Amino acid sequence: MTDRGLDADGYIAREGALSRVPEAFAPVVEAARTKIAESFGPSLLHSAYLFGSIPRGTAVPGVSDFDLLLALRREPTDADRAAAADLLAALDARFPQIVGGGVLLFSEAVLLSELERHDLGWFIACLCTPLLGEDLATRLPRYRPTTLLARETNGDLALVVPRWRERLARATAAARPEHEREAELRSLGRSVSRRLVRSGFTLVMPRWGGWTSDLAASGEIFARYYPERAEQMRTAVAVARTRSGDAALLAMLVEDLAPWLAAEYTAVHGEKTPRG
Incomplete structure (x- = not known):
């Protein structure tokens, strides 16, 4: 990666990785992985991703929030959003390392749609770190800063x-x-x-x-x-x-x-x- 966030071919490099998660946040990530699987399950959840300062390796305990994106096999419902809010609240209450955060919910179809190719698609491919399931980035193009x-x-x-x-x-x-x-x-x-x-x-x-x-x-x-x-x-x-x-x-x-x-x-x- 260059100092401008690009790979050797001039495309925007994916900025995060599980290997970059600071040690203090590793228990939060593992707990999130377990809770996501329990709350949504393989019939509903296509894949889950981390984004923000934690997978970038720049998070500060007691200051940074915890951000997730969940790709569902269908359009999210109000019940799904409530389950996501409960999941985040449980993590926030258990781990003082994090201060709030957010859980984004989208269907797999929306994330891969042509309309979202240069917005949510780019977000998944470049700013999100795979946590569970198949990585949707493998079905998306590479991106330049255009x-x-x-x-x-x-x-x-x-x-x-x-x-x-x-x-x-x-x-x-x-x-x-x-x-x-x-x-x-x-x-x-x-x-x-x-x-x-x-x-x-x-x-x-x-x-x-x-x-x-x-x-x-x-x-x-x-x-x-x-x-x-x-x-x-x-x-x-x-x-x-x-x-x-x-x-x-x-x-x-x-x-x-x-x-x-x-x-x-x-x-x-x-x-x-x-x-x-």
């Missing part, structure tokens, strides 16, 4: 910004209890900041010619091409890394950086292919 990939991964940012504004307005409403306000602002801050940093990076990814999931590196690569927005993007990186719920910082990100980034993204790469 404008097509940029468009299909983050070309829908303009659709997300209005929802962020609504959440920010609700979170800062005077009538809300303080503890609810703080929890919602932290949750929103995490979502907004991570999405903005990743969108800022993929905006310039084809020009830079590589891939990284490192938030700080992503922010600095973006800053090379948009120095006038560098400090705002560095603020987004800081919010993402500290899980800050500062309302003023979030307002700046949602009301200024996000609309500008969405417009620039559309101008440079176009809009993502509509879903449903």
